Amino acid sequence: MTFDYAHQTDWAMTSGQHQSPIDIQTEHTQASQLSAISWRGFYQAQTITGEATTMKASGIGAAYLNDRDFNFQQIHFHTPAEHLIDGQAAPIEWHLVHRSATGQLAVVAVFGRIGKPNASLQGLLDQFTPQTSHELTTPVDLTELLPDTGTVYHYLGSLTTPPLSETVEWYVCADTVMIGEQQLATYQQLFAANNREIQPLNDRPIIAERF
Amino acid sequence: MTFDYAHQTDWAMTSGQHQSPIDIQTEHTQASQLSAISWRGFYQAQTITGEATTMKASGIGAAYLNDRDFNFQQIHFHTPAEHLIDGQAAPIEWHLVHRSATGQLAVVAVFGRIGKPNASLQGLLDQFTPQTSHELTTPVDLTELLPDTGTVYHYLGSLTTPPLSETVEWYVCADTVMIGEQQLATYQQLFAANNREIQPLNDRPIIAERF
Numbered sequence: 318m319t320f321d322y323a324h325q326t327d328w329a330m331t332s333g334q335h336q337s338p339i340d341i342q343t344e345h346t347q348a349s350q351l352s353a354i355s356w357r358g359f360y361q362a363q364t365i366t367g368e369a370t371t372m373k374a375s376g377i378g379a380a381y382l383n384d385r386d387f388n389f390q391q392i393h394f395h396t397p398a399e400h401l402i403d404g405q406a407a408p409i410e411w412h413l414v415h416r417s418a419t420g421q422l423a424v425v426a427v428f429g430r431i432g433k434p435n436a437s438l439q440g441l442l443d444q445f446t447p448q449t450s451h452e453l454t455t456p457v458d459l460t461e462l463l464p465d466t467g468t469v470y471h472y473l474g475s476l477t478t479p480p481l482s483e484t485v486e487w488y489v490c491a492d493t494v495m496i497g498e499q500q501l502a503t504y505q506q507l508f509a510a511n512n513r514e515i516q517p518l519n520d521r522p523i524i525a526e527r528f
Numbered sequence: 529m530t531f532d533y534a535h536q537t538d539w540a541m542t543s544g545q546h547q548s549p550i551d552i553q554t555e556h557t558q559a560s561q562l563s564a565i566s567w568r569g570f571y572q573a574q575t576i577t578g579e580a581t582t583m584k585a586s587g588i589g590a591a592y593l594n595d596r597d598f599n600f601q602q603i604h605f606h607t608p609a610e611h612l613i614d615g616q617a618a619p620i621e622w623h624l625v626h627r628s629a630t631g632q633l634a635v636v637a638v639f640g641r642i643g644k645p646n647a648s649l650q651g652l653l654d655q656f657t658p659q660t661s662h663e664l665t666t667p668v669d670l671t672e673l674l675p676d677t678g679t680v681y682h683y684l685g686s687l688t689t690p691p692l693s694e695t696v697e698w699y700v701c702a703d704t705v706m707i708g709e710q711q712l713a714t715y716q717q718l719f720a721a722n723n724r725e726i727q728p729l730n731d732r733p734i735i736a737e738r739f
Contacts, residue, residue: 319580320690322722331691332543349629351596369530384595385562418560419684419697419735473630473695479531480542483695484684486630511533524630 336516337474338399353469353526387415432495467492547727548685564680564737598626643706678703
């Protein structure tokens with residue numbers, strides 16, 4: 318590539334090759350001993366917002382992600398799941414959005430499966446009002462939405478909604494978390510499908526880490 | 529922001545707000561106890577390349593950057609320095625480009641000051657040939673180009689040449705490293721000024737870390 322320091326305003330930025338979500342082909346992942354996620358402190362939702370496309374709850378929480386401090390910012394939901402594992406989609410995926418002191422974004426993605434009802438999800442659904450944002454009169458303990466075992470697929474990608482910024486460390490948990498069939502139905506009655514299409518992996522490695 | 533899952537090809541990606549280099553205003557940095565850089569293993573240049581705008585040397589080396597494993601890829605030089613500290617430019621800046629297993633790029637930026645000649649830089653200059661790339665007959669120990677004390681300014685930014693991708697963790701070392709006046713003159717005879725213009729910080733925090 319040639320470029321001229323005398324004409325810097327002509328320089329073009331290239332981006333768009335590291336988008337999310339992706340289909341994680343497990344046979345092409347690379348094993349690592351790195352600690353992906355270590356939850357620390359209590360995850361609690363304090364504010365809930367009905368956006369046009371999803372239910373979002375903000376609050377407190379903290380984790381070590383690859384041994385660095387991150388603060389929890391918000392959780393929101395996608396139905397069906399956005400990430401695929403070997404081409405398979407879970408019925409729902411939630412995103413625990415974190416931020417470090419430098420402003421680095423890191424999202425922990427968790428898949429739900431149908432089973433016993435989930436108390437944390439119920440706490441959110443019980444206090445949700447479409448199209449409004451309000452503080453929760455009863456803050457919701459989010460513990461039941463956090464897996465703590467199994468493989469975590471780590472790769473570098475983007476936000477899955479506009480502005481689609483390629484500034485996200487993804488931690489996609491292989492172990493699923495149970496939610497009730499009625500809870501899923503309730504969410505789906507509130508919101509239409511909101512999964513972004515699968516994006517090309519291109520040259521990105523996917524690292525298989527552990528809790 | 530509104531967007532429609534039925535028309536995803538209309539979604540626009542926004543970028544360009546997190547570019548490098550920047551002017552680091554030290555009074556606006558935030559102190560942190562995080563370990564910025566821990567050199568591990570031997571840094572050695574094995575191949576040298578005369579690019580159109582800079583001298584680049586590739587080789588081996590490894591560091592913990594914020595406690596994560598990174599491998600050294602290449603070093604190259606900018607005159608005058610690209611980053612500023614409180615508006616001041618050093619006469620030269622070199623970039624130690626590192627990559628993690630996930631493909632994360634991290635660049636350690638080091639400023640030179642005029643003083644006693646630098647043996648590592650001399651080793652590179654002695655074997656450099658413009659416009660060609662060749663393996664070094666005598667691999668060059670890069671140790672004298674690596675600072676190991678002082679403050680390290682850490683922020684999230686971009687490559688400073690096209691494609692300007694916003695995928696770089698920057699570690700800008702405050703402590704300078706001595707190079708000889710004649711060494712700087714030799715480099716400047718080989719290459720015209722190759723510092724990109726200062727870019728807006730926008731909303732990015734700058735963290736003051738330590739070795």
